[in-house]
Each structure stands twice: as structure tokens, then as C-alpha cells.
Amino acid sequence: MNLLRRHPIACALLLLVLLSALDPLPPLVDVVSGAPPGDAELSLPVWYVVLAPVSNTLDALTFLSLDRARWLLAVWVVALAAWGYLRGGTRRRRVARGLAAALAPFVAGAAAALLPRPVARLVTADSSVTVIDYHAHTSASHDGRPGWTALDLARWHAAQGFAASYVTDHNVVFDQRVGQPVRLLPGAEWSVYGQHVVALADTLLIDRDRFNRDARSLLAVFPELHRVGALGIASLPEYWRNHWDDLDDFVAAGLDGFEIVNCAPKALAFSDAPRGQVLDLARQHDLLVVGASDNHGWGKATCVWNLSLPGAKGYAANRVVARPIALAQGEWLPWTAPYTQGWLMLRGLSWSERVSWLTWVLVILIYRAVPRREGDARGLGILARSLKVRIFRRRAPPPSA
Numbered sequence: 545m546n547l548l549r550r551h552p553i554a555c556a557l558l559l560l561v562l563l564s565a566l567d568p569l570p571p572l573v574d575v576v577s578g579a580p581p582g583d584a585e586l587s588l589p590v591w592y593v594v595l596a597p598v599s600n601t602l603d604a605l606t607f608l609s610l611d612r613a614r615w616l617l618a619v620w621v622v623a624l625a626a627w628g629y630l631r632g633g634t635r636r637r638r639v640a641r642g643l644a645a646a647l648a649p650f651v652a653g654a655a656a657a658l659l660p661r662p663v664a665r666l667v668t669a670d671s672s673v674t675v676i677d678y679h680a681h682t683s684a685s686h687d688g689r690p691g692w693t694a695l696d697l698a699r700w701h702a703a704q705g706f707a708a709s710y711v712t713d714h715n716v717v718f719d720q721r722v723g724q725p726v727r728l729l730p731g732a733e734w735s736v737y738g739q740h741v742v743a744l745a746d747t748l749l750i751d752r753d754r755f756n757r758d759a760r761s762l763l764a765v766f767p768e769l770h771r772v773g774a775l776g777i778a779s780l781p782e783y784w785r786n787h788w789d790d791l792d793d794f795v796a797a798g799l800d801g802f803e804i805v806n807c808a809p810k811a812l813a814f815s816d817a818p819r820g821q822v823l824d825l826a827r828q829h830d831l832l833v834v835g836a837s838d839n840h841g842w843g844k845a846t847c848v849w850n851l852s853l854p855g856a857k858g859y860a861a862n863r864v865v866a867r868p869i870a871l872a873q874g875e876w877l878p879w880t881a882p883y884t885q886g887w888l889m890l891r892g893l894s895w896s897e898r899v900s901w902l903t904w905v906l907v908i909l910i911y912r913a914v915p916r917r918e919g920d921a922r923g924l925g926i927l928a929r930s931l932k933v934r935i936f937r938r939r940a941p942p943p944s945a
């Protein structure tokens with residue numbers, strides 16, 4: 545009871561880590577069936593698991609839709625600032641502590657975008673499929689991370705179990721040849737009249753102005769892509785936000801497929817209901833459905849992978865597997881993010897990650913609960929000091945008779 549009163553945060557965290565195990569989420573699901581894919585799983589590096597509280601938190605921050613990210617940031621900044629300010633001490637100390645606490649969510653967000661760290665890797669038992677990404681960027685895109693080269697992108701994909709990726713910079717055809725550590729394939733992402741069309745294969749430069757005038761002119765981009773030997777995939781969130789009523793026209797005009805998951809924050813709000821409609825349409829017309837990391841050089845983790853059957857065409861040619869926490873972004877209202885994101889993260893822990901969380905919380909709890917001598921400040925020195933005192937005593941010479 546005393547422990548609970550003195551260390552409520554650690555006790556609450558222990559309880560949440562244990563309770564969330566009662567309603568677990570699988571690490572990975574097939575986006576069409578909603579069930580775990582039997583033939584693919586996530587492999588976690590040892591250091592990912594050892595540092596699970598950091599790894600999982602940074603992943604959870606990476607897989608936030610834009611609106612949910614804003615809510616999470618706003619609420620946690622205010623809550624942490626209040627917590628820091630209300631913890632006693634001189635006014636100056638309280639203000640400094642409040643400001644430092646308010647900065648923490650920004651630091652965590654920057655770490656999620658930039659910090660090198662171990663990441664989950666997809667492994668598949670089926671050697672006939674290629675693990676592929678259909679949509680990713682380099683610094684050749686206006687919004688790509690400066691200095692983010694094709695080789696950086698290839699390494700990013702290799703670390704997460706991809707064997708290949710299309711490089712689809714904005715309105716630029718990718719013309720480099722990169723074969724290691726993964727194969728980078730040529731493509732482009734054409735912006736035409738409020739729609740982004742991912743073009744796969746060696747796409748000769750197209751005259752974008754011709755397709756940019758109105759919704760009718762946009763439709764002509766699909767036959768034009770076929771003419772230059774490319775497939776045209778409608779990208780998220782644009783077809784959902786700007787062209788939801790035009791999808792039948794897209795199909796009639798020769799569109800080859802739809803993205804059904806895209807990991808960009810503005811696309812993660814796409815929810816199960818419209819995804820179901822797009823899947824129905826794709827099934828009826830035997831169109832490709834794909835997942836897209838839409839990586840721009842920020843963030844270390846993808847939320848989606850594709851298991852592609854080489855040589856196959858249409859709906860059956862590709863399977864999309866994704867992280868449930870990313871798919872949940874469209875199912876939860878934005879203002880719930882400050883508490884649902886953490887809960888989704890904890891529900892998604894494997895047992896090894898859960899044990900890592902429990903160990904870290906217990907070690908910190910035990911350390912903080914060690915009785916202190918009078919006058920000792922809280923700090924990392926306590927354990928060291930008590931150790932030193934003991935060693936010193938043991939070495940003291942016996943009292944002379």
C-alpha cells in the first residue's frame with residue numbers, strides 16, 4: 545500500500561503492462577482478412593527487445609495519423625508541464641521543471657524521426673514471394689529528407705526485411721541502378737489534379753500539364769502510363785480525400801490498382817470502412833491492392849509490407865501485411881490519441897517485450913524505493929554510495945585489543 549502511494553506511476557505502469565496482455569493485438573495482420581498472416585512474422589533484434597520501452601514508444605510515435613499526433617502532443621505537453629510545475633520547490637525550480645517536462649514530447653518525436661535504432665524485420669517462410677515496397681522517396685523529392693540518398697533508402701528497406709522497393713519521387717523519374725542491399729526499381733509519383741498516381745516501371749517523363757486541368761483530363765493519365773509501359777496506382781490519401789466519387793471513372797480509365805495502406809501520417813487516418821469499399825471495387829475489377837511505406841527519409845520503421853507473387857497480375861498478385869496499431873489510427877477519434885496510442889502499443893507487445901518492460905519498471909521502482917540516509921538526495925549515486933560504504937567497512941582494520 546505504501547509502495548503504491550509513494551510510486552503511483554511505476555505501479556500503474558506495471559498494472560497496465562499486465563492488464564494489456566488480456567486483450568493482445570497480433571504483431572502483424574493481413575490487411576484483407578484482418579488475421580495474422582500464417583507465413584510471415586516480425587523478427588525483433590535482441591537490442592530492440594532489451595530496449596523495448598524505448599523501441600515500442602518510438603514505434604508508437606511513428607505510427608500516428610496527423611490529427612492524432614496533434615492531439616497526443618498537445619495533451620501530453622500540457623499534462624507534463626503541469627506535473628513538472630506542481631511538484632514543489634521554489635518557484636524558479638517549478639518553472640524550470642515544468643518547461644523541461646513540456647519539452648519531453650518534442651524530444652521523443654524528434655527521436656522517433658531521427659534516432660538510429662534497431663527495428664522489426666519481416667521474415668517470410670514462403671520463398672516464392674518477394675517482400676516489396678511500392679512507394680518510397682529520396683531527397684530528389686521536394687519533401688524528401690535532405691541528403692537521403694537512394695543507398696540510404698535501400699539500407700532502410702533492407703533492415704526491415706524488404707528485398708526490393710520502387711523509388712517514386714514526386715514528378716521525377718528514378719534513373720539510378722541500385723542492386724544492393726536491396727533492389728531499387730524505377731518509378732515516379734505524378735501529381736495530377738489533386739491526385740497522386742504512383743507509376744511503376746521505367747516511366748518516361750510524361751507531360752503532366754495535360755492531365756492537370758480538371759478531373760476529366762486527369763483520367764487520361766492512366767492510358768498514357770500504359771503507353772510508356774508503366775502501371776498506375778492511385779495513392780492515399782488523395783483518392784480518398786479528393787476523388788472519392790471518381791473511383792469508378794478511374795477504373796474505367798484504366799487504373800491498375802489502389803494503395804490500401806500508406807504509412808504517411810496524413811494517410812494513416814484512412815479507416816476500415818472506406819478500405820472495405822476499395823477492396824470490393826478492386827476485387828470486382830481484378831485490380832492490384834498494395835501497401836506503401838511512403839518513406840521520405842524520416843522515421844526508422846515501416847507500418848506495412850507487401851508479399852508479391854512475381855509474374856502474377858491483378859488482385860491475387862499481392863498481399864498486404866501491416867502493423868495493427870497503424871490500422872487502428874482510422875478507427876479511433878483523434879482526441880483519444882493521448883491515451884489510446886499507449887494502450888494500443890501495450891496490447892501489441894510480445895511476451896519478450898512485456899518481460900523487458902516489467903524488468904525496466906521493477907529495476908527503477910526498486911532503485912527508487914531503496915531507503916535513503918538522512919540528507920541523501922535522490923539520484924543515481926545512492927546505490928553506488930551504499931555500495932562504497934559497505935566495501936569501506938569490510939576493509940576497515942579490526943580494532944586493536
Ligand SMILES: [Zn+2]
Pocket residue numbers: 679680681733838
Ligand atoms: Zn509519396
